Amino acid sequence: MTGQTPAATENVVKxxxxxxxxxxxxxxxxxxxxxxxxxxxxxxxxxxxxxSLFNLTEEKQRIFVGLGNFAELFGDPYLSSxxxxxxxxxxxxxxxxxxxxxxxGIALAAILSSPRLRFASFYRTAIFIPAILSFVIVxxxxxxxxxPLWGVAPSIMDALHLGAWFKPWLGLExxxxxxxxxxxxxxxxxxxMMLIYAALLAIPDExxxxxxMDGLTGTSQFWKIKLPLILPSIGIISIxxxxxxxxxxxxxxxxxxxxxxxxxxxxxxxxxxxxxxxxFQLQLGDAHMGATVATVMFGIILAGVSVxxxxxxxxxxxxxx
Amino acid sequence: MSKVHSSWPRTIxxxxxxxxxxxxxxxxxxxxxxxxxxxxxxxxxxxxxxxxRDTFDTIGFTTVLEQGDFLLYFQNSLIVTVASLFFVxxxxxxxxxxxxxxxxxxNLLMGLFLALGIMIPIRLGTVAILDIMVTFxxxxxxxxxxxxxxxxxxxxxxxxxTEFMRQVSDDLKNAGRIDGLSEYRIFFTxxxxxxxxxxxxxxxxxxxxxxxxxxxPLILAPSEATKTLTLGSxxxxxxxxxxxxxxxxxxxxxxxxxxxxxxxxxxxxxRGITSGAVK
Numbered sequence: 001m002t003g004q005t006p007a008a009t010e011n012v013v014k015x016x017x018x019x020x021x022x023x024x025x026x027x028x029x030x031x032x033x034x035x036x037x038x039x040x041x042x043x044x045x046x047x048x049x050x051x052s053l054f055n056l057t058e059e060k061q062r063i064f065v066g067l068g069n070f071a072e073l074f075g076d077p078y079l080s081s082x083x084x085x086x087x088x089x090x091x092x093x094x095x096x097x098x099x100x101x102x103x104x105g106i107a108l109a110a111i112l113s114s115p116r117l118r119f120a121s122f123y124r125t126a127i128f129i130p131a132i133l134s135f136v137i138v139x140x141x142x143x144x145x146x147x148p149l150w151g152v153a154p155s156i157m158d159a160l161h162l163g164a165w166f167k168p169w170l171g172l173e174x175x176x177x178x179x180x181x182x183x184x185x186x187x188x189x190x191x192x193m194m195l196i197y198a199a200l201l202a203i204p205d206e207x208x209x210x211x212x213m214d215g216l217t218g219t220s221q222f223w224k225i226k227l228p229l230i231l232p233s234i235g236i237i238s239i240x241x242x243x244x245x246x247x248x249x250x251x252x253x254x255x256x257x258x259x260x261x262x263x264x265x266x267x268x269x270x271x272x273x274x275x276x277x278x279x280f281q282l283q284l285g286d287a288h289m290g291a292t293v294a295t296v297m298f299g300i301i302l303a304g305v306s307v308x309x310x311x312x313x314x315x316x317x318x319x320x321x
Numbered sequence: 322m323s324k325v326h327s328s329w330p331r332t333i334x335x336x337x338x339x340x341x342x343x344x345x346x347x348x349x350x351x352x353x354x355x356x357x358x359x360x361x362x363x364x365x366x367x368x369x370x371x372x373x374r375d376t377f378d379t380i381g382f383t384t385v386l387e388q389g390d391f392l393l394y395f396q397n398s399l400i401v402t403v404a405s406l407f408f409v410x411x412x413x414x415x416x417x418x419x420x421x422x423x424x425x426x427x428n429l430l431m432g433l434f435l436a437l438g439i440m441i442p443i444r445l446g447t448v449a450i451l452d453i454m455v456t457f458x459x460x461x462x463x464x465x466x467x468x469x470x471x472x473x474x475x476x477x478x479x480x481x482x483t484e485f486m487r488q489v490s491d492d493l494k495n496a497g498r499i500d501g502l503s504e505y506r507i508f509f510t511x512x513x514x515x516x517x518x519x520x521x522x523x524x525x526x527x528x529x530x531x532x533x534x535x536x537x538p539l540i541l542a543p544s545e546a547t548k549t550l551t552l553g554s555x556x557x558x559x560x561x562x563x564x565x566x567x568x569x570x571x572x573x574x575x576x577x578x579x580x581x582x583x584x585x586x587x588x589x590x591x592r593g594i595t596s597g598a599v600k
Contacts, residue, residue: 025504030431033475034443035413039471041438044446044453051448108342111335119336126343129350132583136555137575140568141349152368154353181499186345191526198518201490211527218331232484241438247442250535254555270442287448294445301441301472309433314424 049298050292069292082295086272087300088176093268094245096181098187102237104185105192110191110222113200124197128190139254142183146170170255173265180266184251188244194238199233200226232316238307245303246301249274269297328333341441350576357381357569381570385557388567390545391574394553401463401549402532405470409527410520412471413478414486418508420479421486422494432483438476443469444536453542461544469537472526481526485519486512550575 056066074080074259108127112120130138145152146169154166169179203226211217211225249270252260258280275283277290355371356364363376370376385391420432443450450469451460459465489512497507513520538552548556554575560569 021506023423023425026419026423026425029415029508033416033435033479034431036408036412036468037435037438037472037475040450040453040468041443041446041476042434044449045441045443046446047449048446104342107468108339111338114331115333117332117335119339121587123339123343125584127346128587129341129580131578132525132529132532133350133576134535134551134554136535136551136558137572140558140572141353144568145349145352150365150368155369155564185581190346194522194525198522201518218399236481236484244437249442249444250533273445291445298441299446305439307434309436 023193030240050287052295055288063244069288070296073289073292073296075231080270082264082267083296086267086269090248090268092177092248093181093184093248094242096178097185097241097245098238100182100233101185101189102192102241105189105235105237106196108189108193109196109200110226124193127193130187131190135186135250135254138183138187139251143170143255144185146179155234171262173262176256176262177266179222180251183255184248187251192241194228195233195237199230228317232313235308235312235316237307242273243301243305245275246270246297246304269293269300273297347488351582353572353576357566357573361566364569378566379570381564381566381568382574384561384564384567385513385570385574388561389551389553389557391553393546393549394550395578397547398532398550399541401466401470402528404467405474405531406524406528408471409474409478413475413523414482414513414516414520415507415508416475416479417482417486418512421483421489422512427486432479435476435479438473439480443473447536447540451540459541461547463542463547465541466537466547466549468574469541470531470534474531478523478527480520481523482516485516489515550578 052069053064053066054062055069057063063163072079073083111117112124133141143199144150148154148166148168154163157166167175169175207225207229208221211221216224231274246271248268252266252268252271258271258275258278260271273279273290273293276293277285277286326364352368356368358372358379359370359376360378360380363370363372363378372378416435420428420435454460454465459468493511493515494507498513501508533551534549535555538547538549542548543552554571557571558568561571
């Protein structure tokens with residue numbers, strides 16, 4: 001194990017005066033990805049974000065309004081209360097994922113990676129299955145199960161003597177958002193599990209044997225040896241969860257519709273953006289205000305990712321084996 | 322080999338926890354599939370029972386198959402997913418190798434530029450993407466979807482693969498250089514096989530959102546000939562929302578192919594994860 005190593009050591013230019021030949025292979029390696037990505041993703045994104053600085057006049061002329069749209073978003077009582085409601089709900093959605101999905105995922109991966117566990121591949125395959133299903137399926141399936149009309153959930157809870165606790169959770173303002181977050185956790189727990197599992201497998205046997213020599217086994221081995229080694233992977237899943245949650249939209253749309261009912265209690269930034277952008281019922285879609293909301297979302301996500309990249313990732317120790 | 326002899330209580334606890342979670346993960350899926358084969362009355366009277374000879378009924382499937390061309394939808398989804406996955410993994414691994422391996426001016430900036438895409442949903446650019454596709458006459462083609470999904474999958478692939486490429490031993494690569502291998506050979510024959518577990522993982526994560534996407538098929542390729550399975554079933558479910566037999570059958574038809582595909586693919590995936598572990 002060679003402690004912390006810089007990203008690449010072999011190409012560090014030594015302080016000689018000899019000029020290195022131009023390294024074309026770097027361009028060849030980067031070109032396909034950069035070209036497709038710039039043309040289909042970055043250019044359209046910035047074209048859309050650019051819209052947030054414009055608005056339409058009475059005569060449908062597009063004019064530059066600077067930050068006027070942002071002033072309206074945060075100044076208008078209706079818009080700003082909708083925005084803060086969605087942002088708060090989104091934060092809770094993320095907190096539920098961090099507190100439930102990722103710890104369960106790590107725990108399952110840790111159990112799965114224990115040596116000589118039989119049927120490990122069966123468990124891994126089965127637990128990952130919900131993650132391959134589409135939101136359309138997951139949303140519908142849980143709607144059917146939690147529906148008082150069909151009665152699957154109440155009858156199961158009756159069998160467990162919990163019948164009195166059943167409520168139509170998806171229909172109640174207080175519980176709908178948490179229920180949806182837990183459905184999403186149910187669907188995606190396999191993803192942190194797989195990433196952590198791959199990271200745990202990459203830990204060499206020699207390291208674990210050395211730990212055993214020193215008397216570290218089982219749980220204490222996990223906390224003192226494995227966990228520090230998989231911290232970079234935990235960092236990755238945290239930031240992926242953050243980004244995924246603040247982009248989420250489909251599950252809310254499929255189960256609760258664009259209105260994110262009941263009474264906007266499940267409205268998150270994605271569904272708020274959708275309504276602003278495309279309109280709903282009597283409200284007309286507003287591409288410029290939609291682009292403004294999108295820009296704010298972009299800002300929130302950028303802030304979170306920057307914290308990760310600059311404050312957390314640079315402090316993680318990486319090991320080469 | 323590691324020489325921990327797991328004690329019995331520990332093993333039993335591990336199996337209990339895992340089995341419990343498997344039940345939780347699979348129960349909803351199993352519930353839908355068994356009820357899809359039952360008559361309407363049996364669906365409501367006893368949802369947890371397996372279909373018996375009395376309650377067996379395939380009326381739901383008949384309705385679904387009469388209404389939509391699910392085989393064609395499935396084929397479209399398959400073509401789009403496999404093609405996008407191929408491009409994402411190839412281009413993504415190449416870019417990740419360049420970022421992890423070489424020091425050059427703008428390396429950090431290029432990494433941040435490529436990581437931007439993880440942070441912003443590509444959907445925000447939909448209006449401009451539609452403009453591009455109209456300009457190049459690609460609306461209602463599978464090519465449009467493949468292009469969009471390749472762009473969508475690349476940032477995450479580059480981000481994760483860079484992390485793994487950094488762990489490939491420098492000694493190995495330098496040994497290759499001393500033996501006169503070109504940088505391309507080093508990438509394809511040394512680095513790529515060593516990050517296979519990560520490639521398999523990235524592959525699964527790239528595949529899922531592509532297969533399940535509703536948004537771009539709806540906007541870029543909603544024609545009957547290019548509908549994907551997700552779009553086809555969403556439209557169907559919306560129309561038949563009160564016909565429980567049809568809804569359950571449509572859900573089953575949407576679930577089973579993916580699960581079967583995944584079960585076939587997962588053997589490869591698991592082999593990739595376990596055999597290629599970087600050691």
